[in-house]
Amino acid sequence: MKKVFALVTCFVSTIFLGAAYGQDEKTVVDKPDEWKIIHASTLIARPGETPLRQKSIIVKNDRIERIEDGYLSTLNQEGVSSVKVIDLTNAFVLPGLIDSHVHIASGDEPRNQEIGRDAYLMLNIAANADKTLNAGYTTVRTFIGPGWAVYAYRDGVEKGIFPGPRIIVAGSTIRVGTNGEGGACYDVSSCKKAVRRQIEMGADWIKLYATCSGSKPCAREHAPSVFLEEEIKAVVDAANSRQIPVAAHAHGTAGINDALRGGVRSIEHGSYNDKTSRSLFKSKDAFYVPTLSVQDRIKIDYETASDEMKPVMEAFMETHAARVAAAYKAGVKIAAGSDAAVTKHGDNARELYWYVKIGMSEAEALRSATIVNAELLQKEEELGAIEAGKFADIIAVDSDPLEDIEALADVGFVMAAGEVVKNEMGSD
Numbered sequence: 001m002k003k004v005f006a007l008v009t010c011f012v013s014t015i016f017l018g019a020a021y022g023q024d025e026k027t028v029v030d031k032p033d034e035w036k037i038i039h040a041s042t043l044i045a046r047p048g049e050t051p052l053r054q055k056s057i058i059v060k061n062d063r064i065e066r067i068e069d070g071y072l073s074t075l076n077q078e079g080v081s082s083v084k085v086i087d088l089t090n091a092f093v094l095p096g097l098i099d100s101h102v103h104i105a106s107g108d109e110p111r112n113q114e115i116g117r118d119a120y121l122m123l124n125i126a127a128n129a130d131k132t133l134n135a136g137y138t139t140v141r142t143f144i145g146p147g148w149a150v151y152a153y154r155d156g157v158e159k160g161i162f163p164g165p166r167i168i169v170a171g172s173t174i175r176v177g178t179n180g181e182g183g184a185c186y187d188v189s190s191c192k193k194a195v196r197r198q199i200e201m202g203a204d205w206i207k208l209y210a211t212c213s214g215s216k217p218c219a220r221e222h223a224p225s226v227f228l229e230e231e232i233k234a235v236v237d238a239a240n241s242r243q244i245p246v247a248a249h250a251h252g253t254a255g256i257n258d259a260l261r262g263g264v265r266s267i268e269h270g271s272y273n274d275k276t277s278r279s280l281f282k283s284k285d286a287f288y289v290p291t292l293s294v295q296d297r298i299k300i301d302y303e304t305a306s307d308e309m310k311p312v313m314e315a316f317m318e319t320h321a322a323r324v325a326a327a328y329k330a331g332v333k334i335a336a337g338s339d340a341a342v343t344k345h346g347d348n349a350r351e352l353y354w355y356v357k358i359g360m361s362e363a364e365a366l367r368s369a370t371i372v373n374a375e376l377l378q379k380e381e382e383l384g385a386i387e388a389g390k391f392a393d394i395i396a397v398d399s400d401p402l403e404d405i406e407a408l409a410d411v412g413f414v415m416a417a418g419e420v421v422k423n424e425m426g427s428d
Contacts (some may be wrong), residue, residue, distance in 0.1 A: 002054055034061055034418065035083045038394065039071045042094035044402065045386040047094065047366040048223055051402070057093070059392040062418040066388045088396045088413060091425055093365070094417060095386050095394030096138030097408070098373035101289050101337025104128050104142040104167060105150050107345075114392070121149035129153065129164030131346035134422050136411035137185045138393035139166040139373075139383055141337075143207050143247075143268075145183060151202045163421060166391075168377060170205035170247060171198045174235055176226050183207075188234040191227075195238040206239040208232065208264065210248040211255035214316065219251040219274040221315070225258040232262035244296065245378070247289075253277065260284050266335065266376060269294075271320045278330040287376045289337035290324040292354035297342055302343045325358040334360075335376045336369035347406035392418040396425060 015238070040056040045052055045067065056072040058065040074085050091243035107124035132140060142150060156162035167339050174194050177184030183198060195206055208223055210232065212218035218226055225232070232248075239246050240263070248259035251271040259267060260280035266287040273288070281288055295317060302313050328334050340349040355365040374384025384389050396413035412425035 013308055024157055032081065033079065034073060035059065035065075035080050036086060036420075037072050037075070037083055038086045038415075039089050039094065040396075041089040042092045042400070043067075044092065044094040044366070047370045047385075048363050054109065057386060057392075057394065059394075059415075059418050062392055064388055064390050066391050067386070086413075086420070086423070088425065091396035091398060092400050092407070092412065093394060093396045093413075094388070094401065095370045095384060096384060096391075096395050096414070097136050097349070097369045098139040098336070098377070099132070099137050099338050099340065099351075099369070100141045100266070100335050100338050100376055101134070101291055102128075102140045102142050102348070103144055103339070103341035103395070104132070104140060104153075105145045106341035108221070108268075112425060118147040118149040118152075121145075121147065122153065125153045126162070126164075127150060128340070128345040129157070129162070129167075130166065132168075132340065132348065133163060133165050133414060133416060134411070135346045135348055136395040136408065137165050137348050138391075138395070138412055138414070138416045139379075140249075140340075141166065141168040141170065141377060143170050143249075145169060145171055146374040148201070154202075155306045156283060165416065166383075166393075168204045169202065170207040171201055171203045173207045173209050173249070174198075174387075175209040185231075188230055191231050192238040193233045195235055199239070199244060200240050203244065204258070206235065206244055207247045207268075208235050208246055208248045208259065210250040210259040210264075211252045213249075214251050214269070214312075219255075219271075220312070221252055221319075223252040223254065225252075225255045227258070229262065232258055232264075260286055268337065268341075271316060271323065273323050273327055278327050278332055281327065281332040283328070287333045287335045287372070288324075289335045289376075290320070290327075291337050291339040291342075291351070292321060292324055292358070293343050293347075293351040294339050295321065296350065311333075319356050321354070328355075328358065328360060333372055333376075334368050335372050336365075338357070347409075351407060352405050356405045362402045365405050366401055366408075398425065 012384040036059040040055050043052040043055045056068045103122050105125050154167040157164045172182035174183040178186050183194045185194040236246050243263035247266045248264040249268045250256040253274050255271045256277050268289045336351050338348040352365040370384045374380040395411050397407045399407040401407040414422040
């Protein structure tokens, strides 16, 4: 709680100090470059490829400068006055993980009234961001962030005001509704307007509710889509006009397939995907974010569920994992997303355990949370691997995740954009 209070205090102080002193860009003194060398005995630089041995990762400011053989202790080059050396020779070093489906603002309901709600949501975001980053997740795509809080926190992380993972935001979900609030819409025109409202607020992605939430009848296997085909296309077209991709929440088969036909970039959950879905995923070059670790939550909630809900939950438990496995075997691109908030923030890597459970190798599961997610987010030039030019998002664990994926449940070292935010294993 003290840490969260300090973050919010820092945020408020920054605003008031900036206003009071009228910060001028001309008065900012350029900081000298910061150099770091990470010694890695086992480096999983690009998951899915052969690990490298005894390497030095050279980090300049927030980027990876290069990788060299052996363990360098200094850099003999112009412009380098001092170097910080981080010893991870007893660890397995790999790229910062990416979670493409979280709800970073969700947690304790901060306030019933709309007035002041954004300020209280910051407490949730700060606490969840801290848990997520310390779990080794240096980038997340977050959904359902009402108001401005999540945008402010995203920008604060980017500017170095707040600690946290890099946040890619889809704001209010585009959903069927007539009240005009948030992402509610009811025809082609109003849906375009709802999308443009989210873009104006600063959305990086648009999220569409192609079916209802999993607990409702309109999310069942044979339920029709909640949007008409022309409405889905209107959402995608309006987003694409600003080069913004669309993710579709979809459980039922019709909702999945209509969203894919409409041109969405990713399907979230996809519980009842079928052969047609798998063909559409491949022909449309779309990604599947199955949020399989929600199965853990369903099993817990099943014990106290109503008689009406138990058959629904049984259907999810019986078929979801099998259909994800079928999609994977069919060659659909699986992108890792934990649905954190429904699952626990900080337990994000549990999703990868489920991927191994349904038949992926550890390397493939790890790839889904790095290389594949970077491609999904259209950030493959900056994220997903430890390579020259990419952000210095680097984590380390004690044991080999390529032998046991559960090694990722205990991340001992985290560097995000060149800054060490956690170090429980490497001397420096």
